[in-house]
Structure formats: structure tokens, C-alpha cells
Amino acid sequence: MGVPIDLKMAWRNVWRNPRRSLLTIFAIAFACLVLVFMLSFQFGSYETMINTSVKIYTGHLQIQAKDYQEKRDIRLVVSDPKVIEKHLKGIPHLQGFTFRAQAFSLVSSGKRTYGTLVNGIDPKNEASVSRLKSLIVKGSYLSPNDYGTVLMGQLLAKNLRVGIGNEITVLGQGRDGSIAATVLRIKGIFRTGIDQLDRSTMYIPLNCFRDVYAMGQAVHQVVMVVDSLSHVLSVKRQLAGIILHLSADPSLVVLDWEELMPGLRQGIEMDLISGVVFYLILILVVAFSILNTFLMAIFERTREFGVLMAIGVTPGRLMRLLFIESLILTLVGIGAGIVVGVLVTRYFQFHGIDISGASDLLTQFGITGRLYPRLSYISVASGPAAVLIITSLAALYPTLKVRSLQPVKAMETV
Amino acid sequence: MLRSGKVKIVECIEVTKTYDQGNLQVKALENVTLSIGKGEFAALAGPSGSGKTTLLNMMGGLDRPDSGQILVEGQECTTMSQSELARLRLNKIGFVFQSYNLIPVLTAAENVEFVMLLQGVPASERRQRAKKILDEVGLEGLYDRRPAQLSGGQQQRVAVARAIVANPAIVLADEPTANLDSKTAKGLLEIMLKMNREKQVTFVFSTHDEMVMGYARRLIHIRDGKVYNDVVQG
């Protein structure tokens, strides 16, 4: 028939001891299943965390004055945003951009005073870059014609004891050193779920901010969103080229989300590495667990191998035959594990995993509602690939022992 | 002793082999010299422990002597590497053992085909030759049976078929009938004799059974590792 006898033999040898082979296959499948699910789970949550942070906070890329990120000095500005805007129009993959200005100031209602980060935003463009509009829980979002209105974080509103329609006073320092003061009316209250933000940020219209803080035409941040994470670096390169040519500003920099939130990327790296450690240990335990199957399958056939060598099978060929057997076992296990793993993950990819017990905790990191694992080529392939490599190494050990078999001795084995 | 005019298939010259058994040194073979010619049907006869199996293993390149030479079709075996010996066994020598000859997971035909596969014979030709040889040893229709589904005698016949199908220079059989009842044993020996006559296949088998010795045309008596008698009989 079409199938060579080598393969037929290997396949049938695998099933000589069905129970033992099945247990081994289940062990391998179990490991693959766990890995596919867990990796999809991890990658899914990373993606959610990154997207949330990007969509609420920083965008994918920002253009700022040099050192602004660290110093947050009101005088470190992007002086001519309009010029930059013209260059942004032509960049592929750029999905949206907006301007922001920030200052730390005192905010008081009649009864309370708190320090707050005041953000000046362009309501229309901001909506294309961040999710702020959808996070409004009371009142309404800023409209393009608004001037003296403000959106306030929920915890901040609570602490200040104010609600929609109330007035608050803002007191701070302008760009030129003058006193910046104004009265604003609360138009909307938002809730991001991240206590830091809800407790100490508010948003006012950009033109109002510019007047109050004597900004002129300048802003502090040009915030940009890219259509997918994979394009961030190429857009960054283009932007870097653009700002190099603008002689108006002394020194601007382009920062990507990893530089804007170094903690996030490292936090993800840490999580990934610790996950990998656990996974490797799991695979190692499985490898030793099934090593005995490979060992037994070889040592209980020593006599048979003697006969094979007597009729002319070289040690090399024998090793190959045995390795193919182990490979069949492993591949069946991996295949089964991947299939079941993908099915299970898919189910949760649609339904999500309810972690209501820890929901307050996870919203701080930007994970809201349910957790959704996400299948990807990497999450499906990398775990089983590692299993394949390590189990193949385990299978290699007994196979190597066959190399030194002497036919006569082998056949004398009882 | 040598039949004049016959081509030497296997030649043993001053072959000696010693084994360690605990603290003792046992001389399995001591300066054994003999030749097997083409077409012979010879038996190595002797009690257990006489060294007949050891001698058989030597002749088939399964074991190396401590001193002396072994020539198979003129080629010096004692200095060959493992792979070269394997190739020798594949192409020149057929083996039949007392038991556990066959690969349990392959059918009778596949067991016979296996050797041809190793030799690189194309698939269609393999199948044909396997069936043909199985017919010749009296196993028509049993091609697709696994060893577990065959009787002891039938299994030994498949072993003989496999040994012959590759056209070896010599077939070495180590007590091939030891596990068979006398009727089946006779049947097997008849087949071997038939193959020897019709195809000129050289046979050397070891035995301690008088009945089996009766079938041999040349009887080589071995005791305590030495050949003490070498006769040609009818």
C-alpha cells in the first residue's frame, strides 16, 4: 500500500499497549491544553490592559517637548501644533490625533479644596482618540462650543461634594508665571474605574485652558492613536522624521506607549516570564511522567530488537524506527491537546471569564468586566512546540541506549 | 573438511571464544576450524553448552571471536564494523531462531517483505515475492495473519520464508524445531530440505535432537567447544 512499512510498524507498535499509550497521550494532551488556554488567557488580558490604558490615558504615540514626560513643567510646550497637524494628515495607519494641555492646580467647591490635574482637551478629536466620552456616568460630554465647563472624575466629585451644574473654582499658575484662575460649571462626571484617575483628574475645553493658563497657541501633548499595535513602530519612525525638520521648536520627542507607561510593558514582561517558568516546569513534570512509557516500550522489546539486528537492521535504523514511534505518540497527544485547548479557549473567548471577586482590583489595571482569552497563532503554537521539543528530548534518551545493543546479548534477554 | 570443487560459503579458521562466568573463564570455542560449502545441508550437533550456538552466531556475524578468522564468501568478518556486519547479515545471511523470530505487529507477508524493504526492493516486487515464497513454504492464504494468529510451526515457516526470500548465501538456524512437536518439526525440516534442493540454499542448523540430526547430509559433532567429528551421511 501507500504507507511505508516503517510507519505502519511504528503506528502498530504504539498501540501494542493501548492503555499505556493512551495515558501517555492524555498526559501530553493535558499539558498542551493547559498551555494553549493559559497563553491565550495571558495574551488576551495583556491586550485588554494595553488597549484600555492607551484609550484612556496615553494613546499609542505622543509628541511632547523634551523632558516634559519627566518634569511636567507647564513651560515645556509644543509651541506650534498646527504645523504638526498638517504633517499628520498624510501618515498611513494613523487613526486619530488630538491636542492636550495639562496643569496641576487647586480646585475648590464651596466646602473642599483638592489638588487636581486639569486637562485641556479638544472635545471632537479627543473622542476619536480616547474612550472618555463613553465613560461619562452622569451629565454629558463636552461639546465643541463649550467654554467654561468641566468633566470631573467620579471620586473627585464625591470628595469635593459637588454634582452636575455646581460651580468650582480653579487656582493655579499659568505658563508665563501669572496666576491662573477661573470658575467652571460641572457638565459631566466620568468613571474610568482607575482610582488614580477618578480621584484627581478633570477635563476642560482646550481653548478655555489656553486662555486661563496663558498658553497662547501651544499645547503639551499631541496624542495619537494607530490602527493596530503592530504599526506603532513604523508610525513612530515617520513622526520622528517629521519633527526633525521642524525648526520652530527647540526639541520635540516622539514617545510610544511603552515609553509613556514603562510600568505597563515591564509588568507584562514580568507576568509573561513568570508564566513561562511555570509552564516549563509543567512540561518537565509531564516529560518525566511519560519518560517511563518510552523506556518501557524499548526495554520490554530488547529481544525483538536483537532479532531485528540479526536480520540486518542497523542500530541507526533501529533508533529511527523507535524515534518515529515516540514521535507518533507525541504528535497524537499534541494534536488532541491543541484541538481541545482551542475549543475550550474559544468557548471562553466568547463568554468571558467572570472574575467578579477581583473586579475592583483588575479595573485598576484597565481590565473591566470579564476576562477574555484570545487565540492567536503564537498562543496556539508556542506551548505545544515547547512540549514537542522537550518530549522529543525525553524520547531520545532511551533511543540512544539502543545504539549500543549487541544482537546476541539482546536475544538472550528474557 | 572440504568437498572438493564446492565454493566455500563460510570459513572458520582457528576460532576461539572465551566467556566470563563469575570468576571462571569458560572456553566456548577452542581453535575451531571448518568450512561450509555451497548447497550443503549441515547440522551442528551437540549437547547444550557444547558451543554450537556460539559457533552459529560466529558464522552469522552476530558475535566476534577472541582469536581466529571468519570468512563469509571470502570476506573477513572479524574486522568489520557494526554497520558493515549488519549489511552483511542483511544481504548474505538468513537467520531462523528457536522462537520469537517474527515482528509481532507485522503480518506474515509484511514480515517477509520487511527484509526486502531493508534491501531497497520496490514495493510491488516485494509483495509478489513475499506471497510466492510463502506459498512455497506451504502457507498460501495466510499472508495477512499476524504471528499471534499462527501456530508455532507456521511461525517457523514464515521465519524460513523470510530467511530465504533475500537470496542469502547461507541460512543459519538455531534449534529451529526445539519448540515444536515431532510431526510439525518434521514438516519444517522437509520445507528446509526442499528449499535446499530446489534453490541450492545452503543450510546450517544446530540441534541436539537425534531425529533432526537424521535429516542432515553432513553432521558436525561439537563437544566442549571443539569439533570432534565431521561426517557426511546419506
Added chain:
Amino acid sequence: MQYIQLAWRNIWRNPRRTIVILLAVLIGVWSMVFLGALMRGITVGMVKNGIATLTGHLQIHYPGFHDDPSIENRITNVVQLTETLSHVLPDKSRWALRVRVPAVAANARHSAGVTLVGVDPVTEARVSFIGGAIKMGKYLSDEDDHSIVVGEALLKTFNTKLGHKLVLMSQSVDGEMVSRAFRIVGSFRAELMSTEKQYVFVTRRSAQKMLKLRKDITEVSILLPDVNDVHRVREALLNALPNSEYEVLTWTELLPLLTAYLKLYDQFILIWYLVVFVAMAFGIVNTTLMAVLERIREFGLLQVFGMRPFFILGEVLVESFILLIIGIAAGNALALACIFGLGKSGLDLSAFAAGVEFAGMSRIIYPDLQLQDWVMANLVVLVLGLVVSCYPAFKASRYRPVEALAYA
């Protein structure tokens, strides 16, 4: 006794096979105990840090202060409070009175929101981290009326140094904004950079003066000799103090995120134990099966000599038991060695400083072996290991002598 001897010898009939499965159990148990201790170490570190960063084991405020930490919600009857404390709290408890309010810190270059903490230098040092954290300059002393101690990261943000001025603004009791200038006399280092940027320390008296508080305070933080006593002491305090005037909160309530973290880790650890065990279990069952199947003839023989099937089952289980015990012991030994080895220096995560900060963890993790984790890990392997061994053991006992002896 003969059972055990027999079982022991049987295990070593095939040394390589036994060693292989022992290695599987060893690695599994090692990972359970060691990695479990590391995971615990992370949470324990976070709790320690949380408690030391001003939370303490218990806090007492005016009702509503926790939600609304403003000067309106202050404690006025301080004398009554301290008397009650000295009666109710167990010996060796320590407490510190504080004025803690949100404020804005500013200098010529920068302004930012901070938390102003007015403390009694000596008592505070015994209750929170600040006592040993001063790395440059000096700590506060009782007479300092215009000194302030800030975090190192804050120095950087404000681009300032020791000896320079820092102005603090906050709301006083009459609702007015007040400000006061302080001189930076010392800087501290904390586990988290956010701590360094957030808290600024002055003497309680200067805070009270600045905010026109007279003798009032806003919170009391308490450190108990035994942290597990927390709930009992809380009950006692609630009974002793008028509920309309005081709220008493435990650290679990004060750090709900941390508490959620702990619960999450509890689940992680258990899931890890189970997953590793399942991986081992396949090997345990398979190996025991192999060991049984190659001895079926022998078991038949034993039954012929009068041994009852039940004892055969028992004997196989004893073999499994011995195997598991050896593997568990070895795994534990290795894990304990690793824990001990890492105990002094800890696992240094400085390479991930930003990520560690993001997750709220300490930079150095010390493994922490807790009894319940350790017992759970070993029980899971031993008990479940025996349970899965029942299958092959049962099989061993089911062969009738005739069948067994005929087994080829």
C-alpha cells in the same frame, strides 16, 4: 512490617523506572512548595509594605473620614480616645496619633498634590516605615516647627534639594486655604516610588498650627503585637468607644485592593497545585500499572500460597505510598534548600523596577513558606497520588490465580 519490606524491595526491582517517576514527583513537589512560597512572598511583602506605609493594623477615625478624608471629619476628643486605647489594647501594642490631610506642595518650579502627615516623631517611628527610611539628612524631632521630610522621588520631581523650601497648602478648619513654608531637612526612601512622591511628614504640632486644629487629630494608627488579633481588638474598641464618634477599620478594609490580590493568589496557588498534580498523576498511574502488569504471574502465585486479593491491593498501595513519600521528601528538601538559600538575599527584581512599581510589588521578593500552603501541597500529592494508585492496585488484586499463572 513485612509488607513494607516487600514493598520496598519491589520498588527497586526496576531502579531506573522508579527513579524516573521519583524525579517527576520531586520536580512537581519542589515547584509546588518553592514557587508557592515565592508567590506567597510577593503577597506577604505587599501586605507588610501596605501596613508599614502608614496603614498599620488598625486605624481609628471620625466616622466618614475613610471615604472623605477632609479636615471636617476630625477627632476632637483626643484625651478620651487615648485613655480608652491604653485600657483596651493588648500589652505591647503601639499607636501613633496623626494629622493626615490632602494638600498641595509647591516650590518655584513645580506643584503637585501630596498627603500631608503630621506626626509625633518618636511614636510614629515605632508604628510605620518612616523611622528607618531616612536616607539623607535627618528625621524630624519634636521641636521642629518648620521642618519637613519628603520622599527622594519627590525631590527629583520638584527639582529641589535638602535645605530648600517647600510650601504646603491645604484647607484649615474654617474652610480657608492656608499655606505654610517648610524647610526640607531629610528625605526618605520607600518600597514604591509612588509612596515617595505622595507622603510628606511634618510634626503634629506644626500641622495643627497650620490648619488651626488646636489639639485635634484626624487619625490613629495602631500596631498590634499579633496581627491575627486584629478582629478581636476591633470588636473590643467598637464596644469601648461611642460609635457615633469613631470608626475603627482593619487593614483588610483599608487596603481592599490588596485583600483582593491575596484572594486571587490563594486561588492561583491552589490551581497550580492541582495542575502539577494531574501532570504527575499520569506518570504515577502508568508506572504503577507497568509495575503491576509485569508481576501478574507473581500475584497469581501469591494467591495460590494463600494471600488474599485485598492484601495484594494493599501491598501495591504501600509501594505507591513509599514511592510518593520518597518523592515528596526529596521535593520538599530541595524546595526548603532553595527557600533557605534565597531567604537572605531574596529574589531581586530590580531589572523590572517599573513593572514592579506598576504592580505594586516590592523590588525584592523573599520566599515565605506558610504552613497551610505547605500542608496543602503535600496532602494533594500524597492523598491524590494514593487515590489514583487505587486503579492499578485494584487491577492487581482482581486476577484469579489460574488466569494469573497462565499470563504469558
